[in-house]
Amino acid sequence: MELKQSLSSHLEAEKPLRRYGAVEETAWKTEGLGRNQLDIISMAETTMMPEEIELEMAKIQRLREVLVRRESELRFMMDDIQLCKDIMDLKQELQNLVAIPEKEKTKLQKQREDELIQKIHKLVQKRDFLVDDAEVERLRLPGREESRAPT
Numbered sequence: 755m756e757l758k759q760s761l762s763s764h765l766e767a768e769k770p771l772r773r774y775g776a777v778e779e780t781a782w783k784t785e786g787l788g789r790n791q792l793d794i795i796s797m798a799e800t801t802m803m804p805e806e807i808e809l810e811m812a813k814i815q816r817l818r819e820v821l822v823r824r825e826s827e828l829r830f831m832m833d834d835i836q837l838c839k840d841i842m843d844l845k846q847e848l849q850n851l852v853a854i855p856e857k858e859k860t861k862l863q864k865q866r867e868d869e870l871i872q873k874i875h876k877l878v879q880k881r882d883f884l885v886d887d888a889e890v891e892r893l894r895l896p897g898r899e900e901s902r903a904p905t
Contacts, residue, residue: 827888827892834885841881847870848871
């Protein structure tokens, strides 16, 4: 208890305490600091100059943009892979039906052939739109070497 009192009285005698944010009183160590460093108020344990903070923030923003762009590319790729897989599955089923001689096909099999052709057509159109969207997105987002090169 006496130690706390002696420390607090020693600190009070040294320098008036400054206020910062929600902290009532903050004691600042001034030993070994230059005039410019005394003007910097930071919540971090290590003090950074405002220019350093701005540079780091800019780096983080660029990294964020790169990651968002990459996430978008990966989503397009996943959608493309799934569409291709669905198209291949339908084509395989259609090939099995086409392998049956026309005279031996039931009415249900002929209807299924038509349905499969329609489904494949829709999926191919959907994939075409996806590829177009991916290309527009690639050209829209800056920072890609491919988007800067003439086509």
